[in-house]
Amino acid sequence: MKAIVEYTDYRKFIQDYYDERKRDSALTWREFAQKAGFASAIFLKYVCEGKKNLSISAAGSVADAMGLVGFERTYFVLMVMYAHAKGDEAKMAAFEKCCALARAHKVRVLGSEEFDYYRSWKNPLIRELAPHMPGAMPSEMARACRPKISTAEVAETLDFLEDANLLKKDQEGNYVQTDKSISMGSVEAVPLAARDLQRQMGELAVRAINFPLAERSMSGVVLGLTQESYERVKKELLECRRRIIAIATESNKTQRVYRLNLQLFPLSEDLDVANDALKNKEERNDKKRV
Known part of the structure; x- marks a missing residue:
């Protein structure tokens, strides 16, 4: 057992x-x-x-x-x-x-490292940043972060990433990623933490609206969709994400660390249900009038 x-x-x-x-x-x-x-x-x-x-x-x-x-x-x-x-x-x-x-x-x-990783937006940021700043001290990495975080937070994050085997040091003492991607795992609490990370990243996106236009790309559209077209759009977004990851991994060089949010969420209730309720209400009113 x-x-x-x-x-x-x-x-x-x-x-x-x-x-x-x-x-x-x-x-x-x-x-x-x-x-x-x-x-x-x-x-x-x-x-x-x-x-x-x-x-x-x-x-x-x-x-x-x-x-x-x-x-x-x-x-x-x-x-x-x-x-x-x-x-x-x-x-x-x-x-x-x-x-x-x-x-x-x-x-x-089981799953504790994955859970802890998704608890803070600082973990994926430092995991991407550290390997591309060879020889940098935590204080120098902290100054490169946006929004700013403290030297102590960077040092703590680096220690966690090493303990969780998400970063390691090479022979020159520089950080390298142990894997290109991270699996969410099957423990129920891990997706809960991942949802919290998405919330944190959403809050960072709101703050990023104030960045110069040359440094950000934000757009959106309000759509009327059927369930079938929603599934097609969702599939298209997944394929777009796959292609973007392929572009990002073509080169081993990183100039800046970016966060890309792909969000598709409802702004209304199911209109078929709402219209059926409206129709039933009208039929009941007609019966009352008769």
């Missing part, structure tokens, strides 16, 4: 624990439930199947039934709290607690 810090889904952890114990000692769901203090023999089976939820108050009893102690017991309870968290901020806060607990015990949570 995998280490507990390789899980973020408590249901999956319970299921894997049960499957392993069933192979080794013929554990039954009834025995497992009784050991955890549940009257229903199949409650934990339903929990693993997503039919029932394990309450935070009962998480400790289940952890005890699985023989978890110390930080592993606490980590299991935090996984249950993470599952109960409502909204992006609460989810990210619960995941951060899991990561902090793991770091305190010198272990790594």
Whole structure:
């Protein structure tokens, strides 16, 4: 069975624990439930199947039934709290607690580096900037950033990127990227952090409106689309992004670091639904008049 810090889904952890114990000692769901203090023999089976939820108050009893102690017991309870968290901020806060607990015990949570990477716009900026400023000190990199960030923030970001194996130093002591691109990963909290990064980048775009026209390119159009045409436009944007990345990677030289936002979002509700509601309202009024 995998280490507990390789899980973020408590249901999956319970299921894997049960499957392993069933192979080794013929554990039954009834025995497992009784050991955890549940009257229903199949409650934990339903929990693993997503039919029932394990309450935070009962998480400790289940952890005890699985023989978890110390930080592993606490980590299991935090996984249950993470599952109960409502909204992006609460989810990210619960995941951060899991990561902090793991770091305190010198272990790594699966997806924690990706999660931390997407938490701040400074990480992708420095990851692109540092390899193209050979020999530069953090203070010199800080002065090259726009908007400005402190020397301490650059140094902290560089340390994180090295620890996460997103940057490394070559034989001359210059930074190089370990990979050309970064995968978002499959841990649920990582896309949540990525959405927060998109929000941060959107805020930077608003501030960039004041840049000289020669240094920025901003345009937009309001469109009326069907669902089919929306899917076609979205596909076209993905293809455009792929071509732009190809252009950017043609040369190993970088003169400036840019952020490109591709955004397509609704400014109205579904008009078919709205018109159907309007039509139904008119029909009801006609009946009343009759």
